[in-house]
Amino acid sequence: MAGRAFSRGSGSMKNFVVGLTGGIGSGKTAVSSRFEALGIAVVDADQASRTVVQPGQPALAAIAEHFGKGILAADGGLDRAQLRQRIFADPAERDWLEKLLHPRIAIEIFGGLQAATSPYVLLVSPLLLEARQDTLANRVLVVDVDESTQLARTMTRDANSEQQVRAIMAAQIGRDARLARADDLIRNEGSLADLHAQVDALHARYLALAAEFRTSQPTRAGA
Numbered sequence: 001m002a003g004r005a006f007s008r009g010s011g012s013m014k015n016f017v018v019g020l021t022g023g024i025g026s027g028k029t030a031v032s033s034r035f036e037a038l039g040i041a042v043v044d045a046d047q048a049s050r051t052v053v054q055p056g057q058p059a060l061a062a063i064a065e066h067f068g069k070g071i072l073a074a075d076g077g078l079d080r081a082q083l084r085q086r087i088f089a090d091p092a093e094r095d096w097l098e099k100l101l102h103p104r105i106a107i108e109i110f111g112g113l114q115a116a117t118s119p120y121v122l123l124v125s126p127l128l129l130e131a132r133q134d135t136l137a138n139r140v141l142v143v144d145v146d147e148s149t150q151l152a153r154t155m156t157r158d159a160n161s162e163q164q165v166r167a168i169m170a171a172q173i174g175r176d177a178r179l180a181r182a183d184d185l186i187r188n189e190g191s192l193a194d195l196h197a198q199v200d201a202l203h204a205r206y207l208a209l210a211a212e213f214r215t216s217q218p219t220r221a222g223a
Helices: 028-037 045-051 058-067 080-089 091-115 147-158 162-171 175-180 192-216
Strands: 017-021 041-044 121-124 139-144 184-187
Touching: 017 028, 028 041, 028 121, 028 139, 028 192, 041 045, 041 091, 045 091, 045 121, 058 080, 058 091, 080 091, 080 162, 091 121, 139 175, 139 192, 184 192
Parallel strands: 017 121, 017 139, 041 121, 139 184
Antiparallel strands: none
């Protein structure tokens, strides 16, 4: 699973990392976009997950062998909608896929975090806690909304049925458990201006924490 080789806030990571997560439909993209507008590098675990299953990647070949060639789209890429239906209908299939992909995704994420040059870096992942990617982060930031808001937003955004959205929510860590593991919290029930104000306040705090983090790092020979 992602992050097993690292302890929370470990010296393996040269940059100060804020891990951003939240349930589906909570507004992670709106939050990460605001951080990005403030000049902070964003590493997106969803993008990493797409990278490792691109045509020509070993993971895509393994998926096609396991699920059959029908899991591929006409252009040879992964039919993500069909795969989503398959894995949320069968927990064993989801477990198989996670064991295949999570270590590969972790490598992509780690490289992106290390390459960032902003004062700190944001790791955005819907499975930050489930996949133990929080072990790569110094802080965990949760964006939170109530479950009825999650349902309404996701059904409208993705044109998914309530049943499918509930299946996705059930596969994620529960809201109470997610909140219990948060170092910082954004409530996304208000206006966009309110959301931006919360992000801006946290940005100021993270700049200070990142500066402390850099001064605490041992000087490397030849640096």
